[in-house]
Amino acid sequence: MLKDYIDIKSVCPETEIGLSTPRNPIRIEKHNEEYKLIQRNSNLDYTCHMNEFAEDFLSKIGDVDGFILKSKSPSCGIKDVKIYPKGSKYSIIKNGSGIFSKKIINSYSNIPIEDEGRLKNYVIRDEFLTRIFTINNLKSSNDIIDFHNKNLILLKSYSENMVNELTNIINKDKINDIDIDLYKNKVHEILCNKRTKINKLNTVKTIFEKYKDKLSQSEIENYEKLLKLYENQKIPHSALLVAIKIYAIRFNDEDLLNQTFFNPYPESLISISDSGKGRDL
Template identity: 70%
Template sequence: MRKPKLIISKCLNSEKCRYNGQAYDDKVISLLRKYVDLETVCPETEIGLKVPRNPIRIEKYDNKYKLVEPSDNIDYTSQMMEFAEEFLSNIDDVDGFILKSKSPSCGIRDVKVYPKNQKCSINKKGQGIFSSKIIEKYSTIPIEDEGRLKNYNIRDEFLTKIFTINNLKCENSIWDFHNKNSLLLKSYNEDIYNDLNIIV
């Protein structure tokens, strides 16, 4: 039977690709490995950054956000955007993403944003350059970071969604899927469930 397919940040899979060369073994991903198909990606090494490397960060230039290496004043924004578009264009099928929190490339909501050439971050937090393209293209499927998945309720909802999406793809018909998952669908929103029931 088909397993859900997840794309995850490579550093969450015990691979030493972080800027400081350290590995990170995420517990949720470790437990998921035998139940899902994993594809890993490190956008920073894919655009040619070495391990270890100088830290990069998001800087705000007027109304634009750039991915820069402040120590050498190098702008990687265009390279990251090009890689993101190429990578996402080659994805055939995916059920969800787990990305590295706070990362200037992969963070989905808690990335520090700095004023141009300043040492202190501003109050507003944003998205990574790579993850922003994922969110733009895949707004209808589950996208989370490993930090938020430590919360039981968030983790439970994420897992429910990826396995429900997978079940839908595995069923022979919408009718079969609707009947087998009727209680689950009803528990989320009874009004929408009733509308679906009429349609099906």
């Protein structure tokens, strides 16, 4: 379904450097202070081949909004790749990054990078999709003020202080290209932050405050109960959003309903299936 909305370029680095399919296993070994990509059975070293391919691939990839990498892969794993001592059959020193993925991480620190295993978790997947679609919307927007207004609450849920900096950048009678570039770089910086439970909770509480005078005591108590349930990890953040959106519809709050905070990416991509891996409400 993701392919319906974004252009995906698939690549297998191990095939690209000439390894066959199927192939004998390769792994990362630590040789003194160097990490090498070794095919255990033949003892062939493919480190230079992989580094050269990675540099060539990244130099030609062009515009990109994010990466999805293969978990545990000695070429593409992000953090869970087994690192072996030189020549060892079984013992593992630690877990680390793949040769190809390390090049990506070093070159693209300001865009989302995830492995496909972690994306089976609903919250991690939601954050990843939120970030790549927000980045793309920023890139394709012809009106930075309109982007700012529609994404204001979403960005505040990452960092309210940094959003104040954004507002200062564009709060001028005339915005020049330098201001726009500065604004876009700051948005990337904001989206690199991890949205904490406290940030999410405070954002929703702020929205709820604007409706409290219009609600009955029982409605207020019910929503405050939901807030407490979320705080205690009994319900997901999405449950709070559904409830608050009902009030926005009820009071015809178009400004709030136009916020990407509620729908940062296409609804058809929403899936509540969850492996539980890396669970974080």
